[in-house]
Amino acid sequence: MANIGYIQINRYCNNQCHFCSNPSNWNNITYERWIELIDDFIEKKYAWIIFTGWEPTLSPDLSKWIEYSTSKNIDCRIISNWMQCSNIEYVQKLKDSWLSLIHFSLYSYIPDIHDFLTNTPGSYKKLLKSIQNALKLWIRVQLNSVINKYNQNHLDKTTKFLVKNFPQINHFVWNNLDPLMMRKTDIALSTLPDFKIAWESIVKAMTFLEQTWRTFRVERLPLCFMRWFEYASTETRKIVKNEERIVHFLDNRETIRQTGNYFIHDKLPECKECDLNSICAGIYERETYYNYVKVTSQKLTLKEKQKIIDFIKWD
Ligand code: SF4
Numbered sequence: 001m002a003n004i005g006y007i008q009i010n011r012y013c014n015n016q017c018h019f020c021s022n023p024s025n026w027n028n029i030t031y032e033r034w035i036e037l038i039d040d041f042i043e044k045k046y047a048w049i050i051f052t053g054w055e056p057t058l059s060p061d062l063s064k065w066i067e068y069s070t071s072k073n074i075d076c077r078i079i080s081n082w083m084q085c086s087n088i089e090y091v092q093k094l095k096d097s098w099l100s101l102i103h104f105s106l107y108s109y110i111p112d113i114h115d116f117l118t119n120t121p122g123s124y125k126k127l128l129k130s131i132q133n134a135l136k137l138w139i140r141v142q143l144n145s146v147i148n149k150y151n152q153n154h155l156d157k158t159t160k161f162l163v164k165n166f167p168q169i170n171h172f173v174w175n176n177l178d179p180l181m182m183r184k185t186d187i188a189l190s191t192l193p194d195f196k197i198a199w200e201s202i203v204k205a206m207t208f209l210e211q212t213w214r215t216f217r218v219e220r221l222p223l224c225f226m227r228w229f230e231y232a233s234t235e236t237r238k239i240v241k242n243e244e245r246i247v248h249f250l251d252n253r254e255t256i257r258q259t260g261n262y263f264i265h266d267k268l269p270e271c272k273e274c275d276l277n278s279i280c281a282g283i284y285e286r287e288t289y290y291n292y293v294k295v296t297s298q299k300l301t302l303k304e305k306q307k308i309i310d311f312i313k314w315d
Pocket of ligand 1: 222223224225267268270271274275276277280281282283295296297298
């Protein structure tokens with residue numbers, strides 16, 4: 001069981017992604033509060049801490065906190081746009097504080113689409129430079145991508161592009177768009193994905209990664225859109241392994257402890273007949289945003305379902 005804690009460091013950013021689920025409110029965490037939260041996760045025996053924001057790299061204290069966490073033997077990871085890493089001296093500073101893994105976010109292999117989604121011209125070029133810098137300094141790199149309307153039909157091509165250019169990358173994460181906290185502009189709302197189109201390209205991407213012995217995870221995608229790859233659903237894994245998460249936000253949500261039912265979203269009548277129902281999270285934000293999504297009840301034998309559960313437990 002791997003419990004993971006999240007700490008938001010600041011809430012301002014050097015990108016302006018249309019679908020950002022934590023838009024700027026200019027809040028910052030204090031140095032002392034951060035240390036207090038890290039110590040609390042250590043006491044709770046959490047496996048990792050993830051520093052988020054956005055944008056953690058804009059905090060002048062980031063390397064001190066990484067150093068503190070590693071000195072206390074708790075693995076820390078950072079989710080960031082990593083634009084700052086286009087400067088290799090900055091990457092070296094993080095490496096000197098013992099940072100060993102970076103998650104980069106690339107939305108598309110097509111520069112114009114990535115720059116449009118980040119709402120920041122030149123961000124694609126900087127991101128590729130940042131990935132090169134991290135790999136050059138032997139920092140492990142993983143890739144995150146938000147599934148949305150503008151990249152849904154070429155998730156596989158983006159994955160292949162990354163593997164071709166950066167073969168050292170061996171883990172990919174897709175987060176289906178979280179519309180709840182994002183800005184409600186027309187452009188932001190236009191990014192909501194078509195699950196069926198995304199399904200076609202993500203299945204190709206997952207097949208490719210499996211064939212090349214790479215690993216991946218998918219968040220907020222119901223299991224009927226990732227049949228045969230159920231083990232990669234982050235919610236299903238949390239349900240099966242009975243894991244928990246604690247997230248410290250820098251807004252009025254303050255602290256949320258996520259356990260059991262928290263990982264189950266909305267279900268439809270079809271779900272009652274579905275053999276995956278007990279390990280499927282259903283549809284996130286179905287009532288308000290994803291009310292156009294149609295699900296398909298799945299038929300499995302008990303043995304097939306148990307195989308999925310066992311695979312997750314032993315993975
Ligand atoms: S029908 Fe419902 S329970 Fe079954 S896989 Fe789809 S969303 Fe999950």
